[in-house]
Amino acid sequence: MIHEVDEVLKDLLGGGALAGSGIDVALDAPTRDWAARRNSPTINAYLYDIREDVHRRQRGQVPVYDEREVVIKRRQPPRWFRLSYLVTAWTKQPQDEHRLLSAVLATLIPREVLAPSELPGSLGALGMSVPLSVAGIQTESRSLAEIWSALGGELKPSLDLVVTAPFPAYPEYDAGPPVTEGAAVRVRTVDGPPVTEERAHRPTQVAAARQARGAARGAARGGRGTGSGT
Known part of the structure; x- marks a missing residue:
């Protein structure tokens, strides 16, 4: 997932206000050795912090549909992570340098959300929009001065x-096929024969469909009777 975000950022930073400028976009750590070479x-986007956004964490399971809108799998909701770039x-x-930073702001400020169609690989396959913020209030525990000192x-x-x-959660579980027939309940006594009673319990949807068909047939018969009497 992280490398896919890197790919998206390189395309964003190299386009927009900087399109056609020939400015390089790098993801390296901006150390003194790198700067000397x-x-x-160059525009440098250095990933310096990765941590989970616990406020977005969800519980339960998420259904996975096929092209017929049938549930084929179930999986846990994705976990969301904040990737912070310097x-x-x-x-x-x-x-x-200030002109380049202004161009970066002009490129990123309108892009508050990245649509799924703009995201590559497994990130785009999740079908979720990805929020993006630039030059906001720093919420990470390390200050910029500490980061530069470490570099x-x-x-x-x-x-x-x-x-x-979002980071996809694994594993996925196969879902059973949809219920199309009723369930049978077999009742036995401790010392009795294997089966003493059997009752069919059909799903609510099947029963409702049968009632609807019966009502339609009754209406049709009533209509024919009225027609024959006139």
Whole structure:
């Protein structure tokens, strides 16, 4: 799931306001060694934090349908995770970096939700929209200063980008076929014969359908009787 979010972000950051600009998009940790090797303007999106969004956790099971809208499997609801990215711009001049960050904001601000059709692989197969937020209030326990200190670099302007993505839950369980016939109840005594009574109990849907067909036949007979008397 994480690599699929990476793929979506690279496409987003390389498009929008930066489409056709030739700006590189990297996912590497922006360490001093990486910065020293960089030789072209670059947007860096470094994944620095992964944690579950427990407020989205659900219980129970989710049905899985086939093309005929028949339940074929059941599975647990997906778990949602907050993927936090540190987005920075790297050029030779601070003003150019600020322009790139402005272009990133212009690209991401309108994209509050990513539709399932925009998501690749197993992420898109879930059929769920993925929320995205940029430059919001930082909720992770680590501050940006601590992150830069851990990377061994100097603090520089950055955007906090958070993608809350579903992670599919496993395993899946096969569902039994739909009930189409009634169930039989067999009653026996302790010392009696194997079967002393048998009663058929049909599903409510089957019984309702039979009642509807019987009412329709009765109406049809009544209509024919009225016609013959006139």
